[in-house]
Amino acid sequence: MIVTIVGLGLMGGSAAIDLKKRGLASHIIGVDHDSINANAAMHIGFVDELLELDDAVKKAELVILAIPVDAALRVLPKILDKVDKQVVTDMCSTKGKLLEWVKYHPKRKQYVAAHPMAGTEFSGPWAAISNLFDGKAVIMCDTEDSDIRALALVKRMFETLNMRVIYMNGANHDVHAAYISHISHISSFALALTVLDKEKNEKHIFDLASGGFDSTVRLAKSSADMWAPIFEQNKENVITVLNTYISKLKEFRKHIENDEPEKIRQLIQDSNRIKRVLFK
Amino acid sequence: MIVTIVGLGLMGGSAAIDLKKRGLASHIIGVDHDSINANAAMHIGFVDELLELDDAVKKAELVILAIPVDAALRVLPKILDKVDKQVVTDMCSTKGKLLEWVKYHPKRKQYVAAHPMAGTEFSGPWAAISNLFDGKAVIMCDTEDSDIRALALVKRMFETLNMRVIYMNGANHDVHAAYISHISHISSFALALTVLDKEKNEKHIFDLASGGFDSTVRLAKSSADMWAPIFEQNKENVITVLNTYISKLKEFRKHIENDEPEKIRQLIQDSNRIKRVLFK
Incomplete structure (x- = not known):
């Protein structure tokens, strides 16, 4: 499967490493507006290709958004504007506002809101490590607003990262x-x-x-x-x-x-x- | 050297383990007013013998006090009352009041105030581990009030625990x-x-x-x-x-x-x- 990761820092990079290593991703496309991060991700080797957002979304089957929550408010609607059959998920630490933001987007069903409860105090592509998510919990929110296919794919992705899935509404x-x-x-x-x-x-x-x-x-x-x-x-x-x-x-x-x-x-x-x- | 350790918890127990293993102590006498702790220390094996305070001080060359700071105020003067040539040190996290307490004790020179900056969140003899002190700092306080022989012995003991010695006055x-x-x-x-x-x-x-x-x-x-x-x-x-x-x-x-x-x-x-x- 071709996976696009938007945001090539600690979270996105660590996901890239294990999704590739464990066979869920055959090819990883990286997107980062910061060219230093983007080039570092290529150099470290956890992405196979760097593209602009539009092309990266177009070529992927799964898009993972791993950027700060303020940027996510801008970027998630843009991604949903572009999707055809792609499934989109995120790794943001707050969910209420983001969910409200895309509630009436026509492609809302293809998005699954998620928060993997893992991390370290370090940041940037250099902080990306294997096994970061292993054994930790991922919270999926308002899953009744996502379609079954999207949910199944995102669940499979987080299970590949060895995470336990927990369901909660966004406000909770x-x-x-x-x-x-x-x-x-x-x-x-x-x-x-x-x-x-x-x-x-x-x-x-x-x-x-x-x-x-x-x-x-x-x-x-x-x-x-x-x-x-x-x-x-x-x-x-x-x-x-x-x-x-x-x-x-x-x-x-x-x-x-x-x-x-x-x-x-x-x-x-x-x-x-x-x-x-x-x-x- | 025969070493007496008063207080057989995390700090005292961890010191016992490495002082014996690294050859500074040939025989370790344990003192603990809590018989469960005392028996556990014998059972775990980091003390060779359990004695009452008076006998334990009498038989030792070095006495290490590793008990809470309120208890130390009671026990340190008692130990100094008993010492002949023994050297006494402690591991307490506050120093000002304890130093004031024994300032005019006739055996003050045989006591070296110390605070090894190491620990874990666990307590009791079961928490004692090897290498707890390695690479950490030990603060020795008001060393001008201790005699050279006492200071040299206590320094050697903490260096056996692989600690860096730092000097500071008690108030600081x-x-x-x-x-x-x-x-x-x-x-x-x-x-x-x-x-x-x-x-x-x-x-x-x-x-x-x-x-x-x-x-x-x-x-x-x-x-x-x-x-x-x-x-x-x-x-x-x-x-x-x-x-x-x-x-x-x-x-x-x-x-x-x-x-x-x-x-x-x-x-x-x-x-x-x-x-x-x-x-x-």
């Missing part, structure tokens, strides 16, 4: 993504800003980072181009969870200020319950 | 530890509390955790017995950095509320500078 997806993934990123960005602000001695940051800071701040290496539009598009849910997060931090602050070790201990023990959940 | 240590390590833990505990609070569907947490949540929340599995006393003892520094952290989160919230994607992008790009620091 955005709530849960904010509550779990988006807040983790803000927490980590703010932590990096705090440490850079307070700790003027960068050597100390490096030396003391193994005290847990390194894992907590890992996500703060994530791309601004990808994350700023996510927070913008998922504004309401992100604000809701951010309010709760700030209030939890204030609880810690209050109990530390008031010398209440038993209450601090209780907060920590309550937070330890996350172990049980993540082991499931 | 507590500032930097709060700015980097302690805030990371609060950030992670509060994140776990937030997600457990907002996301009632635990299955969703599990499914969506690979979106970055898992690494950011890792530290929220850490022990309350260890961390509550740390925040208590390092109260002022922790409050200072917590205030900055909350204000950074509020900046994110403001820009998201006001639909200012360029300002969000700028905050993220500023936070990305942490990459450069951690690569050093």
Whole structure:
């Protein structure tokens, strides 16, 4: 099958590698408006050919959109305008606005909204790796608006990436993504800003980072181009969870200020319950 | 050399494993007031003998204190009361109060204050692993108050654990530890509390955790017995950095509320500078 991947970064590139290696894609066409990324993808070798969007869509059987959510709002309708029998899917981290955007597009049925819950803190074609998606969950949204053939193909594609398929409506997806993934990123960005602000001695940051800071701040290496539009598009849910997060931090602050070790201990023990959940 | 380790959890146990394996310790005596931990340490095999504190100190050449910081305030003076020629060190995450506590102890010179910047989110003797300390930094504090022989022995011990030795005074240590390590833990505990609070569907947490949540929340599995006393003892520094952290989160919230994607992008790009620091 000929697969077109629009956006040759971490997500698109990693998908390209495994779809080819595992035999679902016989030929991969890459599209990227950034010529450095496009050429890197050819050089690294995970795309077979670079084309402009129109030709790339025309030649493909499956089109995978792997670009930031703000760009996706512009590009997805353009792709749907061009499709004949092609199936289109995406990898965006917010779904509500995108789904609303194409709700009445005449080719809506050929599009399957998806969010593979995988990634690393790195970005660009150089960050693409094999096995990125293995064992992780992919959320497919509002699948009742996609036709059966499109759904089957996209499902097969994600199963080739060894992902577990979960179904959710777009609005629910955005709530849960904010509550779990988006807040983790803000927490980590703010932590990096705090440490850079307070700790003027960068050597100390490096030396003391193994005290847990390194894992907590890992996500703060994530791309601004990808994350700023996510927070913008998922504004309401992100604000809701951010309010709760700030209030939890204030609880810690209050109990530390008031010398209440038993209450601090209780907060920590309550937070330890996350172990049980993540082991499931 | 006979080494006594007081506190047979993650830190003490991991030290025991490598000090024996790498030949610095010929015989390891374990002390733990919790008989389950003590027996587990014998059963796992990283201690050769269990003794009460007094006998364990008497028989040893080097005593390593690896217990929570509140307990250390009680136990360190007791150990120093018993020492003859023994050298004593500790692994506590706050140093100011402990150093003040024993400042005028007649055996102060035989004690070397140390904080190995290593760990995992797990605790107890079952969490002890080889190579935990390799390549990490150990901070030795107020070393001018320790005698040369004690310092040389403790340095040799941490070098056997393959650690880089850094010197800092106790007050500075507590500032930097709060700015980097302690805030990371609060950030992670509060994140776990937030997600457990907002996301009632635990299955969703599990499914969506690979979106970055898992690494950011890792530290929220850490022990309350260890961390509550740390925040208590390092109260002022922790409050200072917590205030900055909350204000950074509020900046994110403001820009998201006001639909200012360029300002969000700028905050993220500023936070990305942490990459450069951690690569050093």
